[in-house]
Amino acid sequence: MIPTEFLLFAFLMVIALMISRLRHLFAAAMLSGMFSLVSAGLFTLMDAVDVAFTEAAVGAGVSTILLLGTLSLTSHEERQRPIRILPFVIVFLTGAALFVGTLDMPAYGDPQAPIHLYLESDYVRGTQAEFGIPNIVTAVLASYRGYDTLGETAVIFTAAVGILALLIRGSGPEKGADS
Numbered sequence: 001m002i003p004t005e006f007l008l009f010a011f012l013m014v015i016a017l018m019i020s021r022l023r024h025l026f027a028a029a030m031l032s033g034m035f036s037l038v039s040a041g042l043f044t045l046m047d048a049v050d051v052a053f054t055e056a057a058v059g060a061g062v063s064t065i066l067l068l069g070t071l072s073l074t075s076h077e078e079r080q081r082p083i084r085i086l087p088f089v090i091v092f093l094t095g096a097a098l099f100v101g102t103l104d105m106p107a108y109g110d111p112q113a114p115i116h117l118y119l120e121s122d123y124v125r126g127t128q129a130e131f132g133i134p135n136i137v138t139a140v141l142a143s144y145r146g147y148d149t150l151g152e153t154a155v156i157f158t159a160a161v162g163i164l165a166l167l168i169r170g171s172g173p174e175k176g177a178d179s
Helices: 004-021 025-045 048-073 085-101 115-131 136-144 147-169
Strands: none
Touching: 025 048, 048 085, 048 115, 048 147, 115 136
8 A cells, every 4th residue: 555645745746747848827826725725735644744734824825826926017928038058957856865875864754763762751751741732743843843833834924925015916907097
């Protein structure tokens, strides 16, 4: 049986390939939102709920709205341009460097991974005694990773303010329309 993580990752690869092949920008924007939503599901399965929440809010929500807003002001079809090789080389080299960087990592879910040997026991034992919070996930997000969670909240808030600013700016009468 195929683990769910691999199935979702395969969906991500298919969606990414579909996005790269599309010429209709509305469909590409919708698929980008789907990509973010599937990514959020994958993050949830990997026990990164805070990252999943941020991905769903910013990636699937705010980014999709911004893309659709941009499409309402521009063309809906991509214009053909000559193929440039340098961006592909840069992406390939970056991907290869990231892949090489993961070769010495422990296997996913390995109980002998450093995080399970050192940090996990401190989190499990320390949350109730240090913070008085019975829920370990809440204690980790609110206390141990408080700055990270604050940063993610700031990203979501900034994105919401940016969307509101764009909507408010675009809803008024156009300058020079009466003259």
